[in-house]
Amino acid sequence: xxxxxxxxxxxxxxLCVFLSAVASAPAQDVRxxxxxxxxxxxxxxxxxxxxxxxxxxxxxxxxxxxxxxxRPKMFTFSTGQTFNYSSNAFLVRDDTESAFFWNGRVGASxxxxxxxxxxxxxxFDQNWFRYDRFSELNFDSQSLQLDLKYDLNRDDxxxxxxxxxxxxxxxxxxxxxxxxxxxxxxGSITHLMRLGTTPINLGMTGGTYWRHGDPxxxxxxxxxxNVSAIYSIRENIQLSGFTRPELQHYTHDASGSSREDFNLTxxxxxxxxxxxxxxxxxxxxxxxNFSTVSERRYDLVTPSLVLAAQFAx
Numbered sequence: 001x002x003x004x005x006x007x008x009x010x011x012x013x014x015l016c017v018f019l020s021a022v023a024s025a026p027a028q029d030v031r032x033x034x035x036x037x038x039x040x041x042x043x044x045x046x047x048x049x050x051x052x053x054x055x056x057x058x059x060x061x062x063x064x065x066x067x068x069x070x071r072p073k074m075f076t077f078s079t080g081q082t083f084n085y086s087s088n089a090f091l092v093r094d095d096t097e098s099a100f101f102w103n104g105r106v107g108a109s110x111x112x113x114x115x116x117x118x119x120x121x122x123x124f125d126q127n128w129f130r131y132d133r134f135s136e137l138n139f140d141s142q143s144l145q146l147d148l149k150y151d152l153n154r155d156d157x158x159x160x161x162x163x164x165x166x167x168x169x170x171x172x173x174x175x176x177x178x179x180x181x182x183x184x185x186x187g188s189i190t191h192l193m194r195l196g197t198t199p200i201n202l203g204m205t206g207g208t209y210w211r212h213g214d215p216x217x218x219x220x221x222x223x224x225x226n227v228s229a230i231y232s233i234r235e236n237i238q239l240s241g242f243t244r245p246e247l248q249h250y251t252h253d254a255s256g257s258s259r260e261d262f263n264l265t266x267x268x269x270x271x272x273x274x275x276x277x278x279x280x281x282x283x284x285x286x287x288x289n290f291s292t293v294s295e296r297r298y299d300l301v302t303p304s305l306v307l308a309a310q311f312a313x
Contacts, residue, residue, distance in 0.1 A: 073313055076311070077108050078108075081307045082305070084101050089131065099137075100133075103127060106125075110123075141169045143167035145164070157193060161207075164184065166183050167182055186208070191205075201229070204226065208224070219252045220250045237271070238269075247263075264290075267283060277309055286299070288300075
């Protein structure tokens with residue numbers, strides 16, 4: 001199995017984890033964490049495996065090209081439907097309230113050009129969040145993000161990404177309108193590997209981000225590490241486990257103190273990819289937030305069902 005095909009197997013679980021993480025986050029600070037996992041958006045593209053190519057030279061005869069990087073698709077249209085349960089809808093320490101909620105998403109990406117090592121991508125997303133019990137938590141969001149991906153080696157097992165996103169959150173109630181906007185600057189490095197001769201693949205991403213918004217109560221800088229292990233049960237069925245420790249420093253917390261949080265996410269995903277256009281996944285995760293401001297401490301358990309689809313050309 002080529003490593004490029006192994007990367008294709010990594011993409012779908014990563015996509016499902018990402019969609020689940022975004023869907024689990026909106027109640028953070030009462031609906032201002034919609035883009036907490038935005039730095040993983042580059043993994044939303046389902047790539048095609050490389051194929052050998054032959055060329056002919058009049059003096060040398062037939063030549064087999066050893067490696068040829070496939071050209072990325074210029075346009076990608078995607079959608080996701082995520083059905084979630086939250087054990088702690090308001091992300092509070094005590095007197096927790098559970099709820100079911102739905103996250104619908106449509107997005108479009110554009111790759112203006114690409115070289116062997118460098119790929120810029122511009123992505124627009126529209127999200128809808130609806131809760132069954134707490135209509136005050138309902139909101140919509142729009143975001144526009146530029147990703148700059150640079151491959152550090154030829155087989156694309158090491159790469160870096162720099163990105164910047166702008167986003168706005170607004171209420172479906174026209175009398176409320178927009179209530180939050182922010183910018184999100186992120187930088188990360190990723191390493192993908194095969195675990196010996198086993199059908200287990202590993203992915204590790206380390207990075208840092210800065211989020212600044214209006215109002216500024218959720219402004220912060222953060223360092224994080226994503227680690228995932230993906231076991232291929234069959235060619236189109238994968239079981240994955242993931243963890244994400246993150247250290248957050250808030251620059252304008254409402255408490256007036258120097259707030260720092262340690263946020264830990266652990267979970268597992270079972271995904272099925274019937275073809276290159278669709279993915280279905282069931283995922284469950286635990287999120288623990290440990291803060292120097294005691295009232296910001298919370299625990300959250302959130303299982304989700306994810307249906308994702310995309311078309312690229």
